Amino acid sequence: MIFVSLGQNIMLKIQENYSLNNLTTIKVGGAASFFARVKNVNELKEALEYAHHHSLNIFVISGGSNVVVSEHGFHGLAIQININGFEVIRENKQQAVLKIGAGEVWDKVVKRAVANGWWGIENLSWIPGRIGACAVQNSGAYGQEISDVIDEIKALEIASGKIKIFKKDKCEYGYRQSVFNTRIAGKFIIVEVVLKLSKKENLKIDYPDVKKYFKERSLEQPSLRQIRQAIIYTRSNKLPDMSKVGNAGSFFKNVMISRSEFQGLVKNLEKNFGQSEADKAVELKEKFKIAGGVKIPTAWLIDICGLKGTQVGYVKVYEKQPLVLVTEPSKATADEVMRLFRKVRQAVYQKTGMKLLPEPRLVGFTDEELEGYFKLDENRYS
Ligand SMILES: Cc1cc2nc3c(=O)[nH]c(=O)nc-3n(C[C@H](O)[C@H](O)[C@H](O)COP(=O)(O)OP(=O)(O)OC[C@H]3O[C@@H](n4cnc5c(N)ncnc54)[C@H](O)[C@@H]3O)c2cc1C
Numbered sequence: 062m063i064f065v066s067l068g069q070n071i072m073l074k075i076q077e078n079y080s081l082n083n084l085t086t087i088k089v090g091g092a093a094s095f096f097a098r099v100k101n102v103n104e105l106k107e108a109l110e111y112a113h114h115h116s117l118n119i120f121v122i123s124g125g126s127n128v129v130v131s132e133h134g135f136h137g138l139a140i141q142i143n144i145n146g147f148e149v150i151r152e153n154k155q156q157a158v159l160k161i162g163a164g165e166v167w168d169k170v171v172k173r174a175v176a177n178g179w180w181g182i183e184n185l186s187w188i189p190g191r192i193g194a195c196a197v198q199n200s201g202a203y204g205q206e207i208s209d210v211i212d213e214i215k216a217l218e219i220a221s222g223k224i225k226i227f228k229k230d231k232c233e234y235g236y237r238q239s240v241f242n243t244r245i246a247g248k249f250i251i252v253e254v255v256l257k258l259s260k261k262e263n264l265k266i267d268y269p270d271v272k273k274y275f276k277e278r279s280l281e282q283p284s285l286r287q288i289r290q291a292i293i294y295t296r297s298n299k300l301p302d303m304s305k306v307g308n309a310g311s312f313f314k315n316v317m318i319s320r321s322e323f324q325g326l327v328k329n330l331e332k333n334f335g336q337s338e339a340d341k342a343v344e345l346k347e348k349f350k351i352a353g354g355v356k357i358p359t360a361w362l363i364d365i366c367g368l369k370g371t372q373v374g375y376v377k378v379y380e381k382q383p384l385v386l387v388t389e390p391s392k393a394t395a396d397e398v399m400r401l402f403r404k405v406r407q408a409v410y411q412k413t414g415m416k417l418l419p420e421p422r423l424v425g426f427t428d429e430e431l432e433g434y435f436k437l438d439e440n441r442y443s
Contacts, residue, residue, distance in 0.1 A: 094117070094137060121140050159256045167191055192254050215251070216241070298381075307388035308387045329414045376397040410437050
């Protein structure tokens with residue numbers, strides 16, 4: 062154990078050879094050479110100073126629900142963001158503006174918003190993780206995304222140690238992406254998020270599962286609380302029990318393609334699965350309309366390729382939701398997770414021509430390993 066002095070008898074604890082396996086929800090992977098938990102910006106700066114002084118790479122982890130760490134672990138300093146804080150900074154009849162520490166657990170934020178009658182994030186109930194990471198990944202579900210309600214983000218620039226403010230329009234939000242995981246990935250650490258929530262009702266209950274839930278209960282104008290209940294009910298029926306198995310939520314991103322690539326997909330579906338699946342693709346294209354392109358649910362592609370339940374070692378494609386890979390804790394390895402990823406990716410490519418991409422961040426893998434996991438056998442594409 063190493064202690065770094067922050068003055069006035071405050072010490073930042075840095076632990077050596079710290080297992081990251083249990084800090085992730087997929088429960089695989091090795092240790093970080095060094096590990097620190099930071100509770101405020103000063104501690105974060107000290108941790109960064111320590112890494113700079115010892116020429117260590119940095120890996121930022123929050124709730125660990127969207128990362129896969131390799132079996133070799135991470136060679137450098139892993140920093141867990143435990144910066145808390147929740148404050149209403151402005152409020153009027155229309156809206157509430159909230160300043161929230163990056164380490165606050167996301168679902169606690171949602172629960173509080175719902176209890177206060179603030180609209181805009183109720184459909185994002187029960188997404189694991191912390192708000193800082195949600196703002197990086199632009200977490201979304203059931204027709205809402207966190208970017209819909211972000212006002213601004215406060216982030217620490219690693220190189221300069223300076224705090225910078227990013228107004229929402231500078232965050233370059235897209236599907237599961239922001240400037241923080243694309244153009245300036247690895248350069249900033251989010252320390253605070255400002256959300257603007259509405260006090261006016263804004264129902265978004267069109268998603269089939271949610272619609273069905275309310276129809277069955279004859280509820281046309283559900284309250285915020287009822288929407289949260291519906292989302293939790295729906296998610297708990299679809300997603301695995303995290304106390305029993307490991308997983309990182311959706312392992313595969315949905316397919317976003319151009320209109321011409323879509324024509325190729327339709328041809329492949331017709332050839333390999335018949336006219337009905339080709340028609341279904343057209344139907345799905347209409348249902349999930351996006352600007353300038355086509356979105357196809359990857360869960361459907363994996364399903365029609367017959368891959369539900371496919372297994373590599375102690376890792377399996379979850380039957381109820383094939384986007385999810387479930388692991389047996391203490392037995393599964395990161396290599397098994399990635400070999401199953403490769404297997405699904407190859408099979409879907411062979412039948413549909415689509416190249417699936419992972420949603421979680423992959424940490425500590427060598428370039429050669431990644432090349433192997435992502436390599437597609439073009440000869441087997443029919
Ligand atoms: C059962 C389950 C269900 C899920 N459902 C959904 C869903 O419906 N929708 C959805 O979008 N996601 C979903 N996810 C994925 C995940 O919960 C979200 O991506 C979440 O935002 C990740 O938060 P985290 O704190 O766990 O991030 P981590 O896994 O710790 O980190 C994710 C990435 O963000 C970076 N990061 C973390 N904190 C910071 C910070 N403060 N500053 C800069 N970079 C940072 C990390 O380096 C890493 O690259 C699900 C996951 C699980 C396990």
